[in-house]
Amino acid sequence: MSISYYGLQALKLSAESVYSFDLDFHEEGFASPIMQNRLRTLGDIGTNAPENWEWGGNDTDRANIHLLLMLFAKDDANLKQLCETFEKDFVTYQLEQVHEFFTSKMPDAKEHFGFRDSIAQPEIEGYSKKNASENVIKAGEFILGYSNEYNILPESPYAPETEDKKNILPTIANKKGYKDIGKNGTYVVFRQLEQDVKGFWSFIKKATQEVNGYDLERLGAKIVGRWRSGAPITKCPIHDNPDLAQDNDFNYAETDTDGMKCPIGAHIRRSNPRDAFMKEAKKSILFARKHRLMRRGRSYGKLFVENFDLNEILTKPDDGVKRGLYFLAVNANLGRQFNFIQQAWINDGAFQGLSHEPDVLLGSQTEVAEGEKTYFSMPQMPIRQRIETPQAYIHVRGSMNFFLPSMRTLQWIANL
Numbered sequence: 300m301s302i303s304y305y306g307l308q309a310l311k312l313s314a315e316s317v318y319s320f321d322l323d324f325h326e327e328g329f330a331s332p333i334m335q336n337r338l339r340t341l342g343d344i345g346t347n348a349p350e351n352w353e354w355g356g357n358d359t360d361r362a363n364i365h366l367l368l369m370l371f372a373k374d375d376a377n378l379k380q381l382c383e384t385f386e387k388d389f390v391t392y393q394l395e396q397v398h399e400f401f402t403s404k405m406p407d408a409k410e411h412f413g414f415r416d417s418i419a420q421p422e423i424e425g426y427s428k429k430n431a432s433e434n435v436i437k438a439g440e441f442i443l444g445y446s447n448e449y450n451i452l453p454e455s456p457y458a459p460e461t462e463d464k465k466n467i468l469p470t471i472a473n474k475k476g477y478k479d480i481g482k483n484g485t486y487v488v489f490r491q492l493e494q495d496v497k498g499f500w501s502f503i504k505k506a507t508q509e510v511n512g513y514d515l516e517r518l519g520a521k522i523v524g525r526w527r528s529g530a531p532i533t534k535c536p537i538h539d540n541p542d543l544a545q546d547n548d549f550n551y552a553e554t555d556t557d558g559m560k561c562p563i564g565a566h567i568r569r570s571n572p573r574d575a576f577m578k579e580a581k582k583s584i585l586f587a588r589k590h591r592l593m594r595r596g597r598s599y600g601k602l603f604v605e606n607f608d609l610n611e612i613l614t615k616p617d618d619g620v621k622r623g624l625y626f627l628a629v630n631a632n633l634g635r636q637f638n639f640i641q642q643a644w645i646n647d648g649a650f651q652g653l654s655h656e657p658d659v660l661l662g663s664q665t666e667v668a669e670g671e672k673t674y675f676s677m678p679q680m681p682i683r684q685r686i687e688t689p690q691a692y693i694h695v696r697g698s699m700n701f702f703l704p705s706m707r708t709l710q711w712i713a714n715l
């Protein structure tokens with residue numbers, strides 16, 4: 300269970316404690332400079348603006364969202380039972396359910412466009428041994444109270460020790476007279492991202508006619524950076540290789556510096572440029588490690604076609620069903636992790652020397668002046684190929700940040 304900024308206030312944390320949380324977690328009305336700035340930073344303007352959201356898009360609804368409760372069960376029957384138990388608790392504890400989100404079961408861990416997702420995840424140092432070392436990240440990037448990639452403790456919210464009479468919270472380093480609310484907790488970004496499956500593939504179909512040598516699958520793979528099977532195109536640029544479907548052991552600097560295989564503007568290369576963001580590969584990895592996310596999204600809405608068949612997607616009339624991804628990202632520093640990736644890597648049309656090229660999947664095109672066009676280019680010999688990207692096919696339909704507390708912090712809150 301995670302708590303919103305308004306939730307902390309409703310749970311009667313003192314103003315000083317609430318104020319000590321990450322500034323990017325603070326909430327004020329949408330008219331306030333802090334919120335206006337956040338909307339611009341994240342590209343939540345135009346078609347992504349709060350007036351088009353299904354929840355959290357106006358101040359009243361937002362202030363009523365206090366908790367995010369995520370229920371997981373092994374099958375529908377167990378989930379139903381779990382929901383019923385909680386519904387009874389809501390009555391007992393005078394809680395009101397303001398929104399309910401159902402997720403869908405997606406075959407082969409795919410998202411709605413048909414690409415396998417959730418392959419590239421950072422792993423926490425000391426927790427696992429199976430990933431390449433550049434993907435093993437210090438715990439403090441994802442959990443407060445532990446050393447991070449700067450070898451320091453992340454900023455953690457705190458409470459005056461006078462507010463912890465039962466001595467439940469741990470002490471906080473370098474802050475005499477205060478206790479640590481954040482330790483073993485973290486921040487969760489929750490965004491509802493609606494996907495236009497037919498629009499996306501129809502755009503790609505049209506774009507194949509603007510370039511030579513690309514069919515739907517290959518152009519889609521260039522845009523994402525992985526084939527729909529999940530195989531990374533930097534390793535198999537011409538044909539899919541399903542044997543590499545879950546491969547995450549690759550970099551770009553040595554074998555794909557200029558993006559001839561995986562374009563620099565591909566979704567996965569810009570959301571984690573690995574060793575190719577700076578001239579020096581080692582420095583680049585150190586930099587990229589400070590901007591990682593633990594993604595835990597879940598798709599919602601009925602599949603457009605059962606088997607992701609591209610011909611069927613292109614011929615079937617639009618069904619008007621809302622579908623997409625409940626994007627969930629865990630990070631210890633909202634500004635340096637989620638916000639940075641979204642603003643500086645995904646939305647920025649000038650990412651790594653590109654020009655007018657925001658992410659084709661998610662770029663809000665806010666970095667491009669009105670009337671100018673956006674593009675996606677694929678470096679190639681003797682000359683690059685480029686397609687026009689007239690609009691985005693993923694739109695924000697709700698967004699809010701939450702704090703996921705430790706058990707100790709929950710116990711402290713219960714005793715306030």
Ligand code: HEM
Nearest residue numbers: 410414415416417418419492525567570571624640641693
């Ligand atoms: C509906 C929205 C989205 C879709 C359909 C989508 C799709 C994908 C797919 C298919 C992959 C490749 C699978 C993998 O490497 O795990 C991927 C990777 C990734 N995406 Fe997204 N994504 C979405 C939203 C976002 C957002 C909002 C962010 C962050 C701001 C993001 C950040 C990433 C990152 C960091 C990776 C892993 C890159 C790597 O380490 O190589 N994605 N996404």
